[in-house]
Amino acid sequence: MAEAVTNEGIVAKVKAFLATIPHNKITLRDLLNYPKTPVNNFIALLTVLFLAFFVIGVGNYLIHGHEAYGVTREHPWGLLIAVYIFFVVSSTGLCIVGSLGDVFGFKDFEVISKRAIFGSIVTILSGFAVIAFEIGHPIRMLIWNVLTPGLRSAIWWMGTLYGLYLTFMIIEFVFLLKHDMRRAKIFGLIGLLVGLAAHSNLGGVFGFLNTRLISQGVFYPTYFILTAFITGIYLAFIMMGFRYRLNFPENIRKMLVGLAKIQGLLLAILMFFETWKMMTAIYGGVPGRSDVAEHILTTWPFWAEVLFGMLIPFLIILKSKGQNVTGMFWGSLIGMVGIFFMRYDLVHDTQLKPLQMMETRVYQLPPEWVHYTPSVTEIMISLGGLGICILLYYIGTKLFNLDADTEH
């Protein structure tokens, strides 16, 4: 009885605390009540379609398991891993962008803090929704990750730190909503540090693969942070573009011009890094690294990554010296397509080179490159992840005031 009373007390306290978080009371009707413009209708339709894809894809996976995916023994990581990375990179990036204002105190960027932090929460939730159907036994993971933690495993650190990161992001967001800037700053800083640690560990998952020379080394753990920042800025443009229908108030425009200038610098650094990565990979003809790098240069997803993820947005910024914020909205949409290919290439290219190069069956040709094509189920779950992301973000815009507070 005493326990029941205590539990009730805790529930009451939680309820009381939740009631203090500023939010709007919304119903399903409120969610359906949006300006019925062709663009809005198109996005709404697309979101519903993607969510339906998710349900179908997950259903197919639950029936057939990994057989429903295009992954193989030689290529065990496929599209869903790439999409998971896509989402968590987006989350870390938005966390960095959100921290510019409320953690580091750059006043111009405070106007996006709340929206970016909320974006970081919904993107990582979408990433988790996707990875849950790639990991073969997610429930078992939750149990054994705690009971017998593999502390030398980058996946363990990545997963555990991302879990912590999500917690801190939610706490920071709550304090931002409550306009408690001191606590928001503390939890924002902790969340940012944990997020950066988690994210570089994700790079470490690839960097620690000593047998995959194309990925092994320091490059990915650092590159992940750089590309996260770039992704965060692309998403900042997209979120603000939709929020203000491309008619940006002066303070928002000023913030976006600042972000565009930072983005120009980051893209230049990224292209510099990528160039040297490819050159050092090819130089000397080291088997398993040089041949893989040369092969990558002949694949179209790599050039999609370079063109959409780097060059086009960079040229837009360069041409207007960062002033063309509307152009950068479109550049950011293109940039995110490039970022998707960046993630896909990262996963696929790591596994390109077969580890066992001999024939094992009669009439079989010696393995050359490992091939992988995503299955329809994988594509459906991936698009479903995007649908979940858009839906959660949309609900957030209705439920919370994501604009900067006026007295902010």
Added chain:
Amino acid sequence: MARYGMALDYKNCINCKACEVACKEENGVLLGADKHRIWVGVNEIEGVWPNLSITSSSFLPSQCQQCDNAPCEEVCPTHATYYDENGVVRVDSDKCILCSYCMNACPYDARYVDDRTVTVDKCTFCSDTRLARGLTTTACQNTCPTKVRTFGDLDDPESEISILLKTRDHFSLKANLGTEPKLFYLT
């Protein structure tokens, strides 16, 4: 308590695949499963007839290299992969979450998904089967018609494998990676 290893006199291999069949039978590997647990790699004869390079044709029996410093064990987030008391790299299927990191980290492509347990599995030197029954040979070794494989305790200086490794030159696959395999290829 032992430290099991295997020496392979691989030049004696005739690619009859009896080892694959025996392994499937002993360890319940599903029929039709390709390269599960063990396999024989083939290098075709190079050149154009009649100028064929006979020495280029070779067979290389392979399987989990039972590394002393196993990358698969290192990357496992839940310690599903572990060294047993005999130094054999094993998988606890109850703990495996099928993240496939070990499949990507293993330099020898020695891991596969077992469709029965839906977890990653590998060669275990017949630890669950023959060794558990008190036998001292693995299925692949026992069936080999040309005596390619010698299995035994590396810590026992009098064991057949220890004597072989003392008296014959040998190499390990991808030794540069520092994985310290316990499979030794005799030259």
